[in-house]
Amino acid sequence: MARMTYADAAKLAVAEAMRADPTVWCVGEDLGRGGVFKQYTGLVEEFGPRRISDAPISEAAIMGAAFGAAMAGTRPIVEMRFADFALCATDELVNQIAKARFMFGGQSRAPMVIRKPMGMWRSSAAQHSQSLESWYVHIPGLVVCCPATPQDNYAMMKAAIACDDPVVYLEHKDIWATEGEVDTSLPGRFGKADIRRAGTDVTLVSWSNTANLCVQAADSLAEDGINAEVIDLVSLWPWDKQAVLASVKKTGRLVVAHEAVCVAGFGAEVVATVAQTMVLKAPPVRLGSPRGLIAYAPNLEDQMRVTTDMIAAAAKKTMEFETA
């Protein structure tokens, strides 16, 4: 066990994978200077500029070239800098990388990790703040992962690099400096949720940084005598339906919370899946951003946030429904 930040946990995973496999390499803008969030600091000194490769500001080429290099036998880690900028490489990801193996009848693989730092982070406004994870879940061929803790950012990064499928790896920008214990012996598994807090009254399902807010909400609910179970999905495709269904079977109440826009967010998939399977004690709740845009001014930006208080209030509402 070692204590480290969310950023350093992923960096450790990358470094270990690069030591073990000479075909693993990283490519993106400014990586030689440690990357825009310093999540690559020190790696170029150990691995050199070929394997920790700078890139022109050419998102389509970064994504496309990494894919070509993957087909030629390497295992690229692609840095998109901001999830928002990755949209410049949408054709490369959605039409090429996600589909190549299938279209070519299994002749090719795209063993790639595509890192897309996501989410609200200081006053970064509408083009540097988005949470677009549900877009990628909608694309067959992609694995989608949204780690929320240093432990998961270590273990899932290791799993993503080892995976032969393309993995869209969405790290949350607001928690780079968050510290936590990391047990490097624990393997990461896609489709395996992390039960962040066990409980019996209400199930809170989330991922990425909102899962951390759910843990805080559960703590405050405990003070009111409500015992919430917090399920951090960690990966959204595949996602751990069994863990969610087992929990809701026990609690009969469900709140799904995420930072992304509520409308057509992945929370809808979770709620629909549960609702198709069982009758709940109270109507399920979805929490997400209004379908508005993320502003620069803090008071405007905050109106798009799902907060700990909102999660706790939603959980209480499901409790009150039964007694009403």
Add this chain to the structure above:
Amino acid sequence: MTLTNFDREKGLARLATMERIRAFEEVARRAAVDEALVLGAIHLSIGQEAVATAVIEPLRRDDYILSTHRGHGHTLAKGADAQAMMKELLGREGGCCGGKGGSMHIADFGVRMLGANGVVGANITIAAGAAHGIKLLGGDQIVVCFFGDGAANRGPFLEGLNWAGVFDLPILFVCEDNRYSASTLTSDMTSGNVADRARALGLPTTEADGNDVTSLAATAAEITARIRQTGKPEFLHARTYRLSGHTYFDPATYRPEGEADEMRATRCPIAKLRGELVQAGVAEGDLDQVRQAAEEEMDAALDAARDAPWPAAASVFADVQDIGSPTGEAF
């Protein structure tokens, strides 16, 4: 032009490749029009056979190529099996992509043909990346990336050429300029010209007649040898002409009347090479035999494809992804 005996052999080999491409596409067209066996769109490279033939000739089997939606010729020239290709066009079991890709996604990784592409220009960055991968792994292969003149107006053209230049990658970009971007004259939609763009990005650039297989093969041999030696990218702009429409069912009425007929009569690359071979003393009958052999091969490929079964229904869920595979999902 006087040809030596050696050249005659090469000429006959080139003729065989071009006739095979032509016959494959004529048979595929017939299969589409007469029998509705080819269900999706196919894009024919009839009239452009010299580019694929000449540029691929100096490549090794382990060199890579990437192609376009108009990719049958490149794929055949790289050595893919015509029967597996025809089965793919018909969407049958035994197709080189298992019937999942069809014409626009035709690929044969066994001969390092890393795929045609349904998105214009998208293969340019991917090809640069294949060359990047070769360099990272310390290989001595090279990559050839074919694209059309229309692709030069897409962003990946700039990003991909710049990438290859910045990282010194062993790749030849081949702009197969057939004059038309789907149904629009490319020159009407292009500021400046394509070769100048490549020069501006620092790539040594050669402009060539894409319908003269003999001279183009010599040019391509020089360029590819240089790339293998220097490890640096180059650009070839080959002017040719698309004798068919954009798709096989496109009557191409947007072209000036008589243009295609005139090009077919005066600039057909196969007719040109046949003329050179006759001049070098090869009997017309021998040339006809080359054509006949190609036609018989492709007719047989169609027969085999026609008789092949549809792919197993369950295969639609195979090769999507290992983690989170749709085979594990209930619908």
